[in-house]
Amino acid sequence: MVVEFPFTRSLGPVQSAFLTGLRERTLLGVRTEAGRVLVPPVEYDPETAAELSELVELPTTGTVTTWAWNPEPRPGQPLATPFAWVLVRPDGADTALLHALDAPGPDAVRTGMRVRIRWAAERGGAITDIACFEPYEATDAPEAAAPHDGGFADPVTGIVAHARLDYTYSPGRAQTRYLQGLSERRTVGERCPSCAKVYVPPRGACPTCGVATTDRVEVGPRGTVTTYCIVNIKAKNLDIEVPYVYAHIALDGAGLALHGRIGGIPYDQVRMGLRVEPVWSEGGRYPDHYRPTGEPDADYDTYKELL
Amino acid sequence: MSREVAIVAFAQTDHTRRTDELSEVEMVMPVLHEVLRQTGLKTSDIGFTCSGSSDYLAGRAFSFTMALDGVGAWPPISESHVEMDGAWALYEAWVKLLTGEADTALVYSYGKSSPGSVRDVLTRQLDPYYVAPLWPDSVALAALQARALIDAGDTDEPALARIAARSRQDAAANPHAQLPGARPQGEHVVAPLRTGDCPPIGDGAAAVILAAGDRARELCARPAWITGMDHRIEAHSLGVRDLTDSPSTRLAAERAGAFERPVDTAELHAPFTSQEVVLRKALGLGDDVRVNPSGGALAANPVMAAGLIRIGEAAARIHRGTSDRALAHATSGPCLQQNLVAVLEGDSHE
Numbered sequence: 129m130v131v132e133f134p135f136t137r138s139l140g141p142v143q144s145a146f147l148t149g150l151r152e153r154t155l156l157g158v159r160t161e162a163g164r165v166l167v168p169p170v171e172y173d174p175e176t177a178a179e180l181s182e183l184v185e186l187p188t189t190g191t192v193t194t195w196a197w198n199p200e201p202r203p204g205q206p207l208a209t210p211f212a213w214v215l216v217r218p219d220g221a222d223t224a225l226l227h228a229l230d231a232p233g234p235d236a237v238r239t240g241m242r243v244r245i246r247w248a249a250e251r252g253g254a255i256t257d258i259a260c261f262e263p264y265e266a267t268d269a270p271e272a273a274a275p276h277d278g279g280f281a282d283p284v285t286g287i288v289a290h291a292r293l294d295y296t297y298s299p300g301r302a303q304t305r306y307l308q309g310l311s312e313r314r315t316v317g318e319r320c321p322s323c324a325k326v327y328v329p330p331r332g333a334c335p336t337c338g339v340a341t342t343d344r345v346e347v348g349p350r351g352t353v354t355t356y357c358i359v360n361i362k363a364k365n366l367d368i369e370v371p372y373v374y375a376h377i378a379l380d381g382a383g384l385a386l387h388g389r390i391g392g393i394p395y396d397q398v399r400m401g402l403r404v405e406p407v408w409s410e411g412g413r414y415p416d417h418y419r420p421t422g423e424p425d426a427d428y429d430t431y432k433e434l435l
Numbered sequence: 436m437s438r439e440v441a442i443v444a445f446a447q448t449d450h451t452r453r454t455d456e457l458s459e460v461e462m463v464m465p466v467l468h469e470v471l472r473q474t475g476l477k478t479s480d481i482g483f484t485c486s487g488s489s490d491y492l493a494g495r496a497f498s499f500t501m502a503l504d505g506v507g508a509w510p511p512i513s514e515s516h517v518e519m520d521g522a523w524a525l526y527e528a529w530v531k532l533l534t535g536e537a538d539t540a541l542v543y544s545y546g547k548s549s550p551g552s553v554r555d556v557l558t559r560q561l562d563p564y565y566v567a568p569l570w571p572d573s574v575a576l577a578a579l580q581a582r583a584l585i586d587a588g589d590t591d592e593p594a595l596a597r598i599a600a601r602s603r604q605d606a607a608a609n610p611h612a613q614l615p616g617a618r619p620q621g622e623h624v625v626a627p628l629r630t631g632d633c634p635p636i637g638d639g640a641a642a643v644i645l646a647a648g649d650r651a652r653e654l655c656a657r658p659a660w661i662t663g664m665d666h667r668i669e670a671h672s673l674g675v676r677d678l679t680d681s682p683s684t685r686l687a688a689e690r691a692g693a694f695e696r697p698v699d700t701a702e703l704h705a706p707f708t709s710q711e712v713v714l715r716k717a718l719g720l721g722d723d724v725r726v727n728p729s730g731g732a733l734a735a736n737p738v739m740a741a742g743l744i745r746i747g748e749a750a751a752r753i754h755r756g757t758s759d760r761a762l763a764h765a766t767s768g769p770c771l772q773q774n775l776v777a778v779l780e781g782d783s784h785e
C-alpha cells in the first residue's frame with residue numbers, strides 16, 4: 129500500500145526569499161531584533177515571537193557544529209553514497225542548517241571543520257537546491273553578512289512537499305477472515321457475544337459493547353435495500369455509466385447494512401425494501417454489484433432498525 | 436479548584452516486532468479490558484475517554500476512530516484524541532478531572548510501527564520546508580545529538596553502551612519488554628549510535644485509568660497521585676537549539692514540582708541512549724534515583740504509547756509500594772523536542 133501526500137505549501141515572505149535565493153545560489157539569513165542571524169531564516173523570532181523581515185546575505189562557507197556518519201543512505205536522502213549528516217553554521221550566522229556533507233569517510237569529518245555549499249546543477253527553489261556541503265580547506269577570512277532586500281525576479285511562492293510512504297497492510301484477525309470468506313464468495317460477519325448484533329464487515333469489536341466479536345456468522349447472500357442514492361456524476365477512473373444507484377444493503381442475518389451498487393434494474397425503479405443478491409465478476413474479490421432477486425419487497429418493519 | 440487526581444490502573448500489551456494477526460482495535464482491546472478489570476469499572480462508568488495515536492503510522496486517515504470500537508462508544512461518550520503520544524492524552528484527561536467535569540477517565544494509546552518504515556514515517560513530522568525534503572530519519576537526528584554530547588564531554592560510546600546494557604538488563608524483569616536481557620551493541624546504524632543505542636521497532640498499546648479524590652481511593656489500594664504535570668516545547672529548528680541540553684524538560688519538571696523534594700524513581704522516555712544523558716542532566720538526577728527500572732524505551736518503544744507507558748510504569752511502582760515519589764517523562768518529536776513531566780506520589784506507608 130502506497131500513501132502519497134503531495135502537499136502544495138505556500139511560502140511567507142522570508143521563506144520565499146530564502147528558497148528563491150537558493151535557486152540563485154544565494155544564501156540568506158534573517159536578523160533578529162537582538163542582532164542574531166538565523167539560518168535557515170524563520171518568519172518569527174523563536175525567542176520573542178517578533179515578526180522578522182531583515183534579510184542578510186551570507187557567504188556559502190561555514191563550520192560543522194555537529195555531525196553523524198550515515199553508512200547506508202535511505203531513499204530520498206541528499207546523497208546515495210555514504211555521507212555525514214551535518215549541522216553547519218554558515219559564516220556570519222548564529223544558528224545552524226541541517227544538510228548532508230559529502231566526505232570519503234567518517235575519519236574525514238570532525239566538529240569544527242570548514243565546509244562550503246555545493247549547489248545542485250538544477251535548482252527550482254527548494255532546500256535540495258543545496259546538493260550538499262563539501263570540505264573547504266581555504267583559510268581566507270570569512271566574509272561578513274551583508275544586507276539583502278530579498279528581491280528576486282520571478283520569486284518562488286510555493287513548494288510541493290512530496291511525502292511517499294510505503295506500508296504493508298495487515299487487516300487483523302476479523303477482517304482477514306472476512307476477506308478469506310469473500311474469496312470463496314461467502315460473506316462472513318461476526319456476532320457480538322454481548323448484544324448479539326452481527327457486524328458485516330467485522331472489524332473485531334462491537335462498538336456498543338466494547339468487546340471482541342468472535343462468533344463467526346455467515347450472512348446473505350440475499351439482502352434488502354434499506355436506503356439508496358442515484359449517482360449522476362461520473363467519478364474519475366470509473367467505467368460505470370451514470371446514472372447508477374448506490375445503496376445500503378442489509379444482508380439477511382446482518383445487524384447493519386453495507387454499501388453496494390445496484391444493477392440489473394433501471395435506476396429509477398430501485399426502492400427501499402427491494403430484495404437483491406450479489407453478482408460476482410470473474411476473479412473479483414468482492415461482489416461487483418447487487419441485482420433484484422424477483423422476490424416481493426421486504427416489509428419496512430423487517431429492516432427499519434437497520435437504516 | 437485543587438482536586439486530587441490519581442492513576443488507579445495501568446496495563447500494557449506485550450510489545451513485539453510485528454502484530455500482523457491483529458488490527459489496531461484488536462491489539463488495544465485487551466489492555467482496555469485489563470484496566471477496567473483492575474478497577475471493576477464498566478465502560479459506561481467512565482466519565483471521559485482520551486486516546487493518542489498517529490495516522491502516519493497507520494497509513495490511514497482518522498485511524499483512531501477504528502480503535503474507538505474497543506471502548507464501546509455507544510451510547511455516546513465524552514471522548515477526545517491527540518495525534519501524539521498517549522502521555523499528552525493523559526494530560527488532557529488530567530485537566531478534565533481537575534476541572535471537575537469528570538471523576539474518572541480512560542486514557543489509551545497505541546502504535547503499530549510494523550506496517551511501514553518508522554524511521555522514514557517520523558521524517559514527516561519535521562519542518563516541511565527546510566528539513567523534511569532531506570528525509571533525515573529518526574536515528575540520524577538522534578546521532579547528531581549524540582555527537583554533540585560526545586564533543587561536549589558529556590558522554591562517550593562506552594558510557595552509552597553501559598546505558599543500553601543496564602536498560603536491557605532491567606528489562607529482563609519486565610514481561611512485556613521486546614528486548615529483555617543482554618545483547619551486543621552491534622555496528623553503527625548512524626555513527627556514533629550503534630544498534631544497541633537505538634530502540635527496538637515494534638507494536639504495542641497501553642491504557643491507564645485516572646480517578647479523582649475518594650473515587651481513586653475506592654478503586655485502588657494505593658493510588659498514584661499526580662501532584663504535578665507540565666509539558667513544554669522548544670524552537671522547532673534543530674540548529675537553533677543546544678542539543679546537549681533540554682531546557683523544556685527542566686522547565687516542565689520545575690512547573691510539575693519535581694524539584695521540590697527528591698524522587699526515588701524516574702521513568703524517562705529516552706528512545707536513544709544519548710537522550711538519557713540529556714535528560715539526567717536536565718533533571719539533575721543523581722545516582723540515587725532509580726532510572727527506568729522497566730527497561731525504558733530501549734527495551735520496548737511502541738511509538739505513540741511509549742511515553743504513556745513511562746507514566747504507567749511509574750504509577751505501577753507506586754501501586755506496588757516500591758516507589759513513594761516518582762518522576763515520569765514523555766517526549767515527542769526529534770531530539771527531545773517536546774517534553775512532558777509528571778510527578779506521582781503514593782500516600783505514606785502506615
Ligand SMILES: [Zn+2]
Nearest residue numbers: 320323334337
Ligand atoms: Zn455488542
